[in-house]
Amino acid sequence: MHINVLDQFKSGDSPIHRLDPRVKLVGALAFILAAALTPDGAWLAFLALFVLWLALVLMADVPPGLLLRRGLAALPFAAAAVTVLFTLPGQALLTVQVPLFGWQLTISDAGLVRFVTILLKSGVSVLMATLLAATTTFPDLLRAMRGIGIPKVLVGTIAFMYRYIFVLADEALTMLRARDARSAAGPAGQKGGGTVFWRARIVGGMVGSLFVRSLARSERVYQAMASRGYAGELRWLDKPRSQTMDIVWLAVLVLVLLLIQLWARLIT
Template sequence: MHELYVSGDSGIHQLDARVKVIFTVAFVVFLNLTPSRAWPAYILFLTAIVSVALIARLGAGLLLRRALIALPFALAAVPLIFTGPAPRVPLHMPGGLTIATSPEGLVRCASIVAKSWISVEAAVVLAATTRVPDLLVALQRLRVPKLLVAVVGLMVRYLFVIVDEVNGMLRARASRSATLTGSRHPGGSVFWRARVTGGMAGSLFLRSLERSDRVYAAMVSRGYNGELPDRQPAALPRKDLALLALGLALLALLWMLGLLTGG
């Protein structure tokens, strides 16, 4: 497992992380405020985010692969095809079966999936071009409570360490999970397997609890007393500010186009 960050020196990478966070949130909000059936607007929203990805030199493979993550959830919108508003069109299935489908529902379902896919792309571009420490500083400057930012920062630091521990546990389990051919109960019962997994979770918890004590000791030894340093809310460079304003204006424009063309 790796961070999603793809190192680079493009203008997008160097942009103040606050600009990227605000733009991404605005992007997702405007896109989701666009009515269904606004295909021209969707295409242009996608164009905008693909352009940013191009400027940041992100590979198409990355964008496509990551976007798959929202796909399983598309199932949630599929029922709209059958329950959407009238008029219903009968769909003749092989075997004489007829299902009433709603073309309007189909359009809505496709719109939801399209918007979801484009939203994920925007989130991918943010995560791929912003280093985690920069993202955390930006969040704190955008008024996310500093305690929460500190907790998340520490969490991200130990994420990979503990993920390695879990991978070690899973490998150790797999290396002992041999099945005898002809055994009537290969792998034991489901309950037994669940309990073993739970035991792993429990020992992970205890080990992490002990680790947190050691981390605490290391922090305290270097003067930590629970007070977190304030981040100066450094002003945005005028260039970044102008770029952000331009980006937001573009998003608003695309949204209006969506209103005019959507249904």
């Protein structure tokens, strides 16, 4: 597996790609915060946020369909919010009979509004996060994290983690393949290899084994670094430049988000 699989669109050249990474990170966070603060049932405000996102995507010249597909990732979590349909007090809209348990569930109007609002908030937030990830190279993201005051040690750890994910993922996949080849999984439809406890113990052994290998690897990595002059201080190449244009971008984005917020409060 190669690190480049994640970087398909990150090296593009567009106004969005060229923005200061700090502006992109702070802007994305501001957008998501704005989505979280939008009141229930402000449908047009959510439409406005979506249009804003779409405009940025078109500017970035990234296929929106790909981002939309990736944005579906958070959808299964919606199950956690289903209960508000029935529990929020309001006018009854629809009564559902659950035959198996004999329950009678009533969907209230307030509940329905809250549920759809949560889905929309989640939707636009995930879309913005995918846009950020799709147009920012990983070193730029790290630089942005340093820029907004995340501790250097933590940023360094994340950088190393990113470098070794693919190495350790390959080892993990090798171990999974080895396990499958040694009958932990039977042919289709057949239960293979022992009880659940037995299977859990095998996986535990794999986890332990991977830990031991990782520890040994981290020691080799450290020695290789030490022999090349590493003394506990990670050095970063260039300080992020911040041009006037970047500040203007951020100011405009925040202004638009504020206007959408004001408008959302007027229309609800």
